[in-house]
Amino acid sequence: MTAASLETQAAVEPGPASVTASDAGARDPWERWGWVMGAIWLVFLGFPLREVAQVAAPGPVKAAAATAIVVFAAVYVAGLWGMDRRSGPADVHRFSTRVLVLLLLIAVVPAWVIGVEALGLMAFVVSFAMFGLSLRAAAAVSALALLVTALTPVVAGSAEEHWFFTVIVGLVLVSTAMVRVLEERGAEHRAMARHVDLVSERERVARDVHDVLGHSLTVITVKSELAQRLVEDDPARAKAELDDIRRLTRTALAEIRATVAGLRVARLDEELTAASVALHGAGLAADLPEDPEVADPRHRILLAWVLREAVTNVVRHSGARHCVIHLGSTSLVVTDDGAGLGDASEGNGLRGIRERVAAAGGRLVVGPGDLVEGARGVGTRVEVTL
Template identity: 50%
Template sequence: MSPTQRPADAWSRWGWLFGGIWLVFFIFPLIHIWTTPYTPAHRLVATALVAAFMVAYVLTVRRAVRRVGGGQYASAARGGLLGLGAMVAVAIVLATMIGPNALTAMPFIVGVPVFFLPWRGVWTISLGLLGLGMLTSALIWGVWPTIMFWGISALVLTISVLSRYLEEQQESALETESQLALTEERERVARDVHDVLGHSLTVVTVKTELARRLVDADPERAKQEMGEVQDIARQALAEIRATVGGLRVARLADEVEAADVALRGAGIDARLPDDVLLVDPRHRITLAWVLREAVTNVVRHSHADTCVVELGDHWLRVSDDGRGVDGTREGNGIRGLRERVEQAGGSLTLGPGPDGAGTTVEVKL
């Protein structure tokens, strides 16, 4: 059990009722008390002891469940052991008054440590109390009058242990799922931020270099390029905010237009599709991300003169006539892109261009 605090849930508040339901079995020792020719005082004292045991059990379980549910494991163990001691003391006194009928308390005594002790303590104390109870009762009252209580006690302990084990396994599975979901979300944000910033900063770099070269020769054109840089920076900021908030969705038509701007700014002849509606709507978002990253890599790394983008119903191909990828390690962008495509049930192929020169990125969904 982890020592970290956890908010109390419904089980932490009301789970003790599940254990309290079984107190109905004390009807049998109460029937014995009031149908056996004991003195009135004897009956009242024995009944009070039965009530005291039931109260001690309910309070012990209730406090233990709440404290364990709140992550207060040491406090739960200390309080639980005090309650268990009180239950054992009451049961011993009751046994001197009503004989083997007091063994109705035995299943509650051996089962209650499961609520608040770590597993080692459960095995030590619960099994120790079960063995001690069996030995003592056999020596005092014999085997046959008490064997039924032994079997019930062993069954209750087994069910309690199994219930706690299954509950802890479920909690562990839920925690694992939560961690996996958190990891996937972090990876999604990392991929999206990489794709957004990678593309935007690449275009900004190309355009600022162009503006620097034009500032003396063509000031108006340089001013226009810097204005576009400002627009791209603002758009990138908005996209980053939307990405972090999980709200950004890439649109294929927008990415085709952005590819045209980026490639033209880098002096690369862009041959782009005129119609994106032929792409299956289910695949447009994924292919939009692929197009963005592929064009960014063309602008940044390829030194190409021409870039061709082709679209189909469930596929995308981006080819350039640049220097190719032979001997080049796969970068974070392509690796993140491959993960994104595989999550969508597709495949990504990276290789040389149609004539053996340049690079081709092909995605099929």
């Protein structure tokens, strides 16, 4: 992982930017093997090696220059490989600075032997600096290298013969800078995409937990109050209500575990049964559809979630005596004769099902109901159309 991607990761994601052993196998192949692409360009070191072979110098001097070029190549590759194994931006910068100083010191030997022809090594210095240092430091090193490459032939009086070194180093600078910027933007995009996925997953879990617990706790509360009233007058029925409460708590616990694991799926037939239990347990007269199969199979899960939240609100907030549930192929209507919405703001439950319906391209309308004559209040009507 280069300094660029590590800097972006550290800026966007919380916690350390290091790659642990557990997730090393999941790393981007480019991060693991990108150094190989940098090593391919070492073939161009054949030109200074050719110059060493042709220069008029003693054998030991030529051998020292050739050895220096080979060591230069080895240090360059080792630096690229080691850069990807650093644990953070600061560590990468320190490591790359040491390697860069070592490369420059090694380059002095072939420069002393072949002179201006050693300027080809500057391209590798610029490339390594651009990927290993901070952007500001890399720009400074690259500008200095470009200046040295442009002025050295002029001072040596061979500008017409060696002008192409300036062009080569300039092209390397431009291309590596473009790759650096694109890598930073790509790393930033990936980090933001992971952040968005994390936020979406958190919202899903929060919405599902609210839907599961809100309904289950409402029914448990209603049944516990009923059992408390019946415990002296009708112990047998009170015991039955307590058995239902125990069953509901176990079901709620299983649903919460499934929700956290991302496995929770609401079933329309089960929600209709649960709605009947909740409404009758709260003392409401309820008209429910007999056949859940009338709903389009594509929409049953979503309609089940909406039904759960709507019935929970009827039991918890409406104060109604009567509730009617109408189920169509692509619609669901839950109407009660309770106190109505009044000035109450939309809660998390309605907001959650509104998000679910909108994500499916449907429409949710919540307004006053017109259920029965003589209703105590204006009532509430929740209608979903898909």
